Structure formats: C-alpha cells, structure tokens
Amino acid sequence: MHTDTSRENPQANAPQATDDNQSLNATAPGQLRVIKRNGTVVPYTDDKITVAITKAFLAVEGGTAAASSRIHETVERLTEQVTATFKRRMPSGGTIHIEEIQDQVELALMRSGEQKVARDYVIYRESRSQARKTGAADIAEPHPSIRVTHLDGTVAPLDMGRLNTIVTEACEGLAEVDGALIQKETLKNLYDGVAQSDVSTALVMTARTLVEREPNYSYVTARLLMDNIRAEGLGFLGVATSATHHEMSELYAKALPAYIAKGVEFELLNPVLLDFDLEKLGKAINHERDQQFTYLGLQTLYDRYFIHKDGTRFELPQVFFMRVAMGLAIEEKQKEDRAIEFYNLLSSFDYMASTPTLFNAGTLRAQLSSCYLTTVPDDLGGIYDAIRDNALLSKFAGGLGNDWTPVRSLGAYIKGTNGKSQGVVPFLKVVNDTAVAVNQGGKRKGAVCAYLETWHMDIEEFIELRKNTGDDRRRTHDMNTANWIPDLFMKRVFDDGQWTLFSPSEVPDLHDLTGKAFEERYEYYEALTQYGGKIKLFKTIQAKDLWRKMLSMLFETGHPWLTFKDPCNLRSPQQHVGVVHSSNLCTEITLNTNADEIAVCNLGSVNLPNHIVDGKLDTAKLQKTIKVAVRMLDNVIDINYYSVPQARNSNFRHRPVGLGIMGFQDALYLQHIPYGSDAAVEFADKSMEAVSYYAIQASCDLADERGAYETFQGSLWSKGVLPLDSQQILIEQRGQKYIDVDLTESLDWAPIRARVQKGIRNSNIMAIAPTATIANITGVSQSIEPTYQNLYVKSNLSGEFTVINPYLVRDLKARGLWDSVMINDLKYYDGSVQQIERIPQELKDLYATAFEVDTKWIVDAASRRQKWIDQAQSLNLYIAGASGKKLDVTYRMAWYRGLKTTYYLRALAATSTEKSTISTSKLNAVSSGGSDGLSAAPAKAPEVEMSA
Numbered sequence: 001m002h003t004d005t006s007r008e009n010p011q012a013n014a015p016q017a018t019d020d021n022q023s024l025n026a027t028a029p030g031q032l033r034v035i036k037r038n039g040t041v042v043p044y045t046d047d048k049i050t051v052a053i054t055k056a057f058l059a060v061e062g063g064t065a066a067a068s069s070r071i072h073e074t075v076e077r078l079t080e081q082v083t084a085t086f087k088r089r090m091p092s093g094g095t096i097h098i099e100e101i102q103d104q105v106e107l108a109l110m111r112s113g114e115q116k117v118a119r120d121y122v123i124y125r126e127s128r129s130q131a132r133k134t135g136a137a138d139i140a141e142p143h144p145s146i147r148v149t150h151l152d153g154t155v156a157p158l159d160m161g162r163l164n165t166i167v168t169e170a171c172e173g174l175a176e177v178d179g180a181l182i183q184k185e186t187l188k189n190l191y192d193g194v195a196q197s198d199v200s201t202a203l204v205m206t207a208r209t210l211v212e213r214e215p216n217y218s219y220v221t222a223r224l225l226m227d228n229i230r231a232e233g234l235g236f237l238g239v240a241t242s243a244t245h246h247e248m249s250e251l252y253a254k255a256l257p258a259y260i261a262k263g264v265e266f267e268l269l270n271p272v273l274l275d276f277d278l279e280k281l282g283k284a285i286n287h288e289r290d291q292q293f294t295y296l297g298l299q300t301l302y303d304r305y306f307i308h309k310d311g312t313r314f315e316l317p318q319v320f321f322m323r324v325a326m327g328l329a330i331e332e333k334q335k336e337d338r339a340i341e342f343y344n345l346l347s348s349f350d351y352m353a354s355t356p357t358l359f360n361a362g363t364l365r366a367q368l369s370s371c372y373l374t375t376v377p378d379d380l381g382g383i384y385d386a387i388r389d390n391a392l393l394s395k396f397a398g399g400l401g402n403d404w405t406p407v408r409s410l411g412a413y414i415k416g417t418n419g420k421s422q423g424v425v426p427f428l429k430v431v432n433d434t435a436v437a438v439n440q441g442g443k444r445k446g447a448v449c450a451y452l453e454t455w456h457m458d459i460e461e462f463i464e465l466r467k468n469t470g471d472d473r474r475r476t477h478d479m480n481t482a483n484w485i486p487d488l489f490m491k492r493v494f495d496d497g498q499w500t501l502f503s504p505s506e507v508p509d510l511h512d513l514t515g516k517a518f519e520e521r522y523e524y525y526e527a528l529t530q531y532g533g534k535i536k537l538f539k540t541i542q543a544k545d546l547w548r549k550m551l552s553m554l555f556e557t558g559h560p561w562l563t564f565k566d567p568c569n570l571r572s573p574q575q576h577v578g579v580v581h582s583s584n585l586c587t588e589i590t591l592n593t594n595a596d597e598i599a600v601c602n603l604g605s606v607n608l609p610n611h612i613v614d615g616k617l618d619t620a621k622l623q624k625t626i627k628v629a630v631r632m633l634d635n636v637i638d639i640n641y642y643s644v645p646q647a648r649n650s651n652f653r654h655r656p657v658g659l660g661i662m663g664f665q666d667a668l669y670l671q672h673i674p675y676g677s678d679a680a681v682e683f684a685d686k687s688m689e690a691v692s693y694y695a696i697q698a699s700c701d702l703a704d705e706r707g708a709y710e711t712f713q714g715s716l717w718s719k720g721v722l723p724l725d726s727q728q729i730l731i732e733q734r735g736q737k738y739i740d741v742d743l744t745e746s747l748d749w750a751p752i753r754a755r756v757q758k759g760i761r762n763s764n765i766m767a768i769a770p771t772a773t774i775a776n777i778t779g780v781s782q783s784i785e786p787t788y789q790n791l792y793v794k795s796n797l798s799g800e801f802t803v804i805n806p807y808l809v810r811d812l813k814a815r816g817l818w819d820s821v822m823i824n825d826l827k828y829y830d831g832s833v834q835q836i837e838r839i840p841q842e843l844k845d846l847y848a849t850a851f852e853v854d855t856k857w858i859v860d861a862a863s864r865r866q867k868w869i870d871q872a873q874s875l876n877l878y879i880a881g882a883s884g885k886k887l888d889v890t891y892r893m894a895w896y897r898g899l900k901t902t903y904y905l906r907a908l909a910a911t912s913t914e915k916s917t918i919s920t921s922k923l924n925a926v927s928s929g930g931s932d933g934l935s936a937a938p939a940k941a942p943e944v945e946m947s948a
Contacts, residue, residue, distance in 0.1 A: 031093045033095045034097075036098055050079045070829065085108075147194075149194065150196050163183060204228070230243050233315065237262060269363055270366070296794065300773060301777055327362030327639065350611070354774065367640065369636065371586070371603065373402075375406065400447065402448060406511055409456060411423070412503040412505045435478060450480070456503075463560050498542060501541070510522060515566055555882060558905060578594055586770050593650075603633075627701065631698070655761060655763060661784065665785060700756060709760070724749065740896055788850050789850075790847055807847075874903045876902075876904045876905075878908075
C-alpha cells in the first residue's frame with residue numbers, strides 16, 4: 001500500500017541530496033568542484049572541511065574538546081583559510097581532487113602551529129591509504145639497541161638498569177607522574193653511539209615537555225637534572241663518578257670538605273672556611289632538600305650561582321647553601337652552630353638571601369650587598385668619581401641608584417670656565433655606557449637608575465631619555481630613570497596649578513628640604529622669579545602638562561618611574577642625620593646619601609607560603625624565621641667587601657638592612673583568597689604587621705647583644721616612633737586633604753614602642769625587593785606580585801621554562817576539569833581562565849591574572865603594607881585597557897594612599913593581544929607589544945634581574 005509521508009515529514013517534499021543532484025550542482029558555472037576517489041564530482045562545501053578538522057582535534061584532545069569555544073574558533077578560522085586558498089587559486093571556479101583538499105588542511109594545521117593535530121592527521125591519512133591498499137597491516141616498532149659513548153671514548157651498551165633507577169628516584173613521592181613514559185620517550189630520542197651526556201640531557205628534555213600536563217613533572221625534571229649536577233660535581237671533586245639521590249645521604253659529608261679544599265686551592269673561596277669543623281657541618285647537611293627544587297629553580301642555580309672552575313660546576317646544591325651559611329657565620333663566636341642554623345633557614349626555603357649574598361658569601365670578594373645609593377655632586381671631578389664608583393660597585397653585583405639633582409641644568413653658568421653647562425643628560429649617556437660595559441661578575445648585567453627631582457630644569461629632557469626617536473646622543477636606552485617627586489608638585493597637579501623649573505645651581509637648598517620647609521622655600525624662589533635678575537634660569541609650565549608628559553613617557557617607554565620624595569623622607573627613621581635623595585635600582589630602598597656616604601642596603605626575603613599552616617599564618621614559625629634572618633642580614637654589614645670607602649662609612653654608621661617577603665600570591669592561594677578582594681588587602685595588612693613586629697623585635701634583641709647602631713640617638717626609633725606612627729607625620733606635613741591611609745593595628749605595639757627607645761641594631765629594617773631570581777630558586781611567586789599568567793613560558797638568562805600554576809591544576813583536578821582540552825584552552829587564552837566556560841566563577845576570581853586584577857586592589861594592598869615598612873616596596877602596577885585617564889587615576893591614587901615609590905608600569909591596551917596559535921611543542925607568545933600592547937613589558941613574563 002502506498003503511503004504519503006509528506007504530512008508526517010515536512011522535509012519529505014524538499015529536494016534530496018542525491019548523487020544526481022550533486023552532479024548537477026557540481027556542473028553549475030563558477031563553482032568549486034571536488035573529485036572524489038571513486039571519480040565522482042561533487043560541489044565543494046565548507047561543512048565537510050569543518051567536520052574533518054573538528055574530528056582531527058577531537059582525535060587528539062578527546063571528546064570533551066567538542067564543547068570548547070577555543071576549538072570552534074580555531075576550526076572556523078582554519079576552514080576559512082583552506083577555502084580562501086582555493087578561491088584565490090580558482091576565482092572562476094574549477095575542480096579540485098580530494099587529496100589536494102587534504103593537503104591544504106594539513107598545511108593549514110602546520111602553519112597555524114597545530115603540529116600535534118597535523119601530525120596525527122598525516123598519520124591518519126597514511127593509515128587510511130595503507131588500509132585502502134593492503135587492508136591496514138600492523139607496523140611493528142623495533143626496540144632500539146643503543147650503545148653509549150663515554151667521555152674516555154669507550155663504547156658500552158646503554159645501562160637500562162641505572163636509567164630506570166634514576167627515573168624511578170626522580171618520580172618518588174610525586175603523584176600523577178609516569179616514569180615509564182619518560183623512559184619510553186627518551187629512548188625514542190637516542191641513537192647508537194650517543195654520548196653519555198646526551199643521554200642525561202634527553203631525560204631532562206623529555207620530562208620538561210610534560211610540565212604543562214602535570215606540574216609535578218617540574219620536580220621530576222629538576223631531579224633528573226640533579227643527576228647530571230651530581231656527576232659533574234662529585235667527579236671533579238674526586239668523591240664519586242656518579243651517585244643516586246639516596247647515596248647522597250653519605251656522600252654530601254665527603255663532598256663538603258673536598259669542595260672547600262678545592263675552592264681555596266683555586267682562590268675562589270675564603271681560606272677562613274677551612275677553620276670550620278667541616279665534619280660537623282657535613283653531618284648537618286640534609287640531602288632530602290635536593291628534592292624540593294623545581295626545574296626552573298635548580299637550572300637557575302646551576303647556570304648562575306654555583307661556583308665553577310673553567311666552566312665545570314663543582315658546587316652541589318646543599319654545599320652551596322652551606323657555603324653561604326658559613327660565609328655569613330665567619331665572625332660568629334659559635335660559628336658552626338650559627339652556620340647550621342643559617343643553612344637550615346636557607347635550604348628549607350623558609351628565607352632566602354639576596355642574589356649578591358648568594359653569589360659571594362664565603363668567597364674572597366664577599367660583596368654581599370644588593371643596593372647602593374649615591375648623590376652626584378655639581379663638579380666635573382665629582383661627577384666622574386661617581387661614575388667610577390658606579391663601575392666598582394656594579395662589578396661585584398651591586399645595583400645602583402644615582403641622585404643627579406645637584407648637577408646644574410642645561411644653560412646654567414659655569415664660573416670656572418665662564419661658559420654654560422650642557423646639563424645632566426650628556427653625563428647620563430656616559431653612565432649608561434658604563435653600566436653596559438661592567439658585567440656583574442659575569443653573572444648579570446650591570447644596572448643603574450638615575451633620579452631627578454621634578455623641579456630640575458632638565459626634567460623635560462630627562463623624561464625622554466628612553467625614547468627610541470630623537471638625537472641618540474641624548475638617549476640612554478640601557479639605563480633606568482626615575483622621577484623624584486615632591487608633594488608640592490602633586491598638590492599643584494591636583495589643584496591645576498603652575499610649576500616652576502629651576503637650575504639647582506641657583507636654588508641649592510631645595511635638594512635637602514622636604515615637607516612644609518620645601519614648600520615655603522620653593523614658593524620663595526618662585527616669588528624671586530618676578531624680580532628681574534634674582535633668578536636667571538627658570539621656566540614656568542602647567543603642572544598637569546608635565547604630569548601628562550610623565551605618564552605618556554611612562555606608558556611609551558616604561559620610564560621614568562614615579563617615586564615620591566616627601567613620604568620617603570618624612571617617614572624616614574634617620575631624618576635627624578640626613579636626607580633621602582633618591583631610591584635605589586628597584587625603588588624599595590630609602591636611605592640617606594651625601595658626599596661622604598654612599599648608602600648601602602643588604603636584602604633578604606621571607607618565603608611567606610612556607611609560613612602558612614592549615615590556611616593560617618603560622619606566627620610562631622614566622623617569628624623564629626625572622627629572628628635568624630635579621631641576624632644574618634646584620635652579619636652581612638661586618639663581613640661585606642666594600643669597594644669604595646663611602647659605602648663602608650655609611651653601612652657601619654647606620655647598619656641598615658632590608659627584610660622583605662616573597663610568595664604573597666602563593667600565600668593567598670593557600671588560603672583560597674582572590675588577589676582582588678578585601679580579604680587579600682586584610683591579609684597584606686596583617687601579614688606585614690607580623691613581619692614588622694618580629695623584625696623590629698629581632699633588631700632590638702641584637703642591640704641587647706651587640707649594641708645599638710652609631711647614629712641611633714635622635715632617630716625616630718629613639719623617640720619611640722614606629723613606622724606605623726610616622727604616617728601621622730606625613731599626614732600633618734602634607735595635609736589631610738591630600739592623603740588617605742589606614743592607621744589601624746591588631747598587635748600590641750606598646751612593648752615594642754618602649755623597647756626601641758632603649759636601642760635598636762639597625763637604622764632601617766624592612767624593604768620589599770622584587771625577588772625575581774630568588775623566587776625562581778624557591779619556586780614561589782615573585783615578591784608581592786599577582787600571578788602573571790596561569791600557563792606561560794618564562795624566559796631568562798637560563799633559557800625558557802614552562803610555568804604552570806600548580807594551585808589552579810589542583811583545583812581543576814578536584815572538579816574533574818583537568819585534561820588536554822583545558823591545557824590547550826589555557827594556551828589559547830594566554831593563561832587566562834576567564835573565557836573558559838567549564839571553569840566555575842569562584843575559580844575565575846581566585847585565578848585572575850595580573851591584568852585581570854583591578855589596579856585598585858594592588859595599590860590598596862601596598863598602602864596597607866607601607867604603614868608597617870620603614871623603607872619601601874618594589875611595586876609593579878598592572879593596568880589593562882590602559883588610557884591616559886587610567887594612568888592618571890592610578891598614579892594619583894598611589895600618591896594619595898601614601899605610597900613611597902612605584903616600580904614598573906605594565907600597561908595593556910584594549911587591543912593588545914594578537915592571538916597566536918597553539919603549539920603542543922612550544923607555548924605561544926601572548927602579546928604583540930608596542931603602543932597597542934604591553935608597555936615596556938615583554939610578551940613573556942616580566943622578570944627584573946636586580947636587587948634580589
């Protein structure tokens with residue numbers, strides 16, 4: 001019986017896509033046509049391309065990738081590329097063979113960086129071709145027979161037993177790592193006759209490619225690298241040709257005395273180290289602490305810190321920490337006990353000394369200080385003496401801050417020659433080239449920052465020093481610059497007032513005046529300009545115009561940084577004996593300078609996440625850590641090598657140190673606190689209060705034992721004025737209208753106020769440094785920085801390293817969301833979780849990256865910290881969707897909230913990201929840079945290799 005189905009199915013009457021219809025459509029003029037393998041001709045359609053590419057992705061990433069918007073966007077883009085290729089080739093239509101289309105799909109995948117998908121697609125095509133020919137025969141993989149060439153030229157079979165032992169050890173105690181996979185992939189990269197060193201390298205390279213899949217592979221990679229380091233160091237020392245991790249429990253005790261002897265023999269170590277009880281120290285070494293390194297941390301130590309002879313590193317990780325500890329305990333009465341105490345603090349990563357201390361402690365040139373600050377005088381001899389001092393101080397890894405404000409401006413009269421000055425800029429060019437020429441002990445580039453006060457006549461040219469256009473003789477492309485801004489200028493900006501520029505040769509006392517005294521004298525000089533001849537060289541401009549130019553140059557070139565003179569001085573404990581004329585290279589040090597004193601600061605940082613226990617700050621452990629850390633920092637002053645006498649004078653008179661923190665973001669993750677939240681601001685406040693409390697207490701303890709510093713009497717300390725209390729001085733001097741700071745406290749400060757009046761060991765105690773490299777060593781986030789990205793490639797002097805946020809991975813695993821699709825989604829979205837639909841909002845808030853955290857939160861947290869700190873903070877500011885208005889609001893807010901300094905601006909304009917493609921072998925760069933991208937920031941993670 002015939003049944004009419006058209007009523008049941010409305011599409012029944014529609015034209016059906018029969019072979020006849022397809023053939024008919026394929027003959028239409030101007031159409032692209034496809035020849036199938038059976039010889040039939042069909043119309044070209046995008047749909048089938050889309051399906052084919054989608055299947056290719058799903059084959060690689062699994063079925064869950066079907067829901068990924070990243071996959072849909074990528075497939076759509078690739079389909080359009082393939083179709084566009086054929087339309088360009090045949091604008092009037094034509095016939096294409098199916099193999100040609102597949103070739104173009106393959107090419108598009110490879111050109112877009114989808115190597116793994118392309119590879120699988122090629123393999124699939126080949127297997128289908130073979131299947132069509134022979135019925136898909138299995139292809140057997142022969143197991144390689146590999147011989148290894150040793151250093152002495154002998155050849156022997158690859159020791160699979162030892163290979164298995166090393167990999168098994170490397171994976172011990174780590175969840176979700178696969179030693180068998182590492183061995184299998186390593187064997188694929190070996191060949192008959194391979195060098196022994198290349199076998200070790202292949203293991204490391206294999207493991208490092210797996211880091212993006214599972215963060216624990218970073219520890220595996222480090223442990224495999226450790227095997228190379230052990231072989232190199234132990235072999236050189238004659239202790240053993242190689243060793244497993246477990247064998248090091250005995251070998252470290254033998255390695256330490258052998259290392260000290262070799263180091264002294266090669267004139268690399270201080271012979272005084274031979275006077276220690278090396279047997280006692282050797283027994284104190286904990287070999288298990290070798291297991292806590294990440295790959296980035298250990299590679300950084302190996303490349304840049306370990307002592308070497310003719311390129312051979314013979315310093316092992318725990319020996320390295322013991323060498324530093326011994327170097328810091330040289331003058332202690334119970335030096336072995338103190339060395340062990342210092343070793344335990346360093347090797348546990350609870351605290352880390354600054355880079356110069358790690359470089360040079362225990363060596364013949366124990367230059368352990370991070371920062372030097374100088375004031376350049378206004379005479380030719382003094383200027384070149386300052387440049388010479390820069391070279392000598394930088395030679396042994398010191399970072400420099402130079403105050404150039406006293407130097408007379410362009411056009412100023414020179415009495416000695418009856419001529420006119422060329423101003424500050426030509427001398428800064430010499431400083432720039434000196435910094436480039438002096439490499440810091442071969443370990444990091446020499447670095448300097450020039451400071452100039454905002455009233456200096458050369459300020460307009462000064463702020464353009466980093467521009468890429470203009471007369472190159474008046475540019476300093478390799479030197480940092482910073483504005484030293486008095487409060488009066490900011491008030492004029494707020495009130496839309498005028499600003500007058502002077503030559504310091506005509507207003508010499510402005511340089512040393514602060515607060516209301518500066519304002520009165522400045523206004524006096526402004527009045528003198530109205531009387532002809534009283535002030536010969538001056539210029540009046542709108543304060544806002546200069547402010548706008550400062551911000552414009554900051555966005556365009558990253559310089560000059562904005563730092564604030566008056567809060568640095570009015571809150572300085574040492575204002576009774578001098579003036580803070582500048583900050584340092586990284587804007588966290590605020591110490592007095594003059595012709596007789598070069599300010600010196602010695603840095604170290606508490607590892608904050610190591611003091612979070614059960615989601616809370618462990619104050620008892622923090623107190624213990626800080627007590628030992630402050631002692632170590634104070635010891636640096638007495639042990640330090642001083643290349644210029646003015647630095648020694650300053651350090652011994654005032655004994656300043658700079659204890660900071662690092663891993664602030666990690667500490668927030670451990671408490672499940674988003675950076676952009678009131679809870680984070682509160683934690684910044686409370687944690688810094690605790691650090692301040694215990695640091696001041698520790699310095700008082702040292703004063704009881706060793707005596708107060710020389711210039712203690714008359715200091716704010718001697719009056720019982722703590723950093724918290726000094727905020728009131730700033731409020732009174734600046735005026736309530738122009739400041740908003742928090743004055744609350746949660747600890748009982750009365751006993752500390754009473755105690756400091758009796759004596760304190762150090763004039764300054766706290767400063768938060770950038771901690772770029774020491775944070776890498778300890779495997780935590782830098783300083784007080786928010787997370788840059790959750791998945792990215794970090795590039796530094798040691799190479800490129802995949803960095804993935806282990807806390808994010810942990811939380812995604814707990815929700816069953818961690819898979820290959822998520823990995824590729826993170827790559828596609830530049831390490832951001834905000835556009836990945838599967839991720840819940842609470843995790844999006846917690847794992848917001850630096851540019852996704854409103855700058856308000858960064859400034860608020862810094863303001864809360866600043867009330868507890870007697871010096872300053874290296875504070876980077878991240879601004880997404882940057883505009884002139886945003887920069888204006890942000891930096892006004894920084895001043896208004898009482899900050900002393902700011903550091904780098906990381907500005908991301910609205911159209912910054914030029915989406916790059918995903919590659920499974922190498923992570924993609926994330927920004928196009930330039931004026932539309934990161935201002936003065938690289939596409940990779942920003943890393944500042946300076947103070948720490």
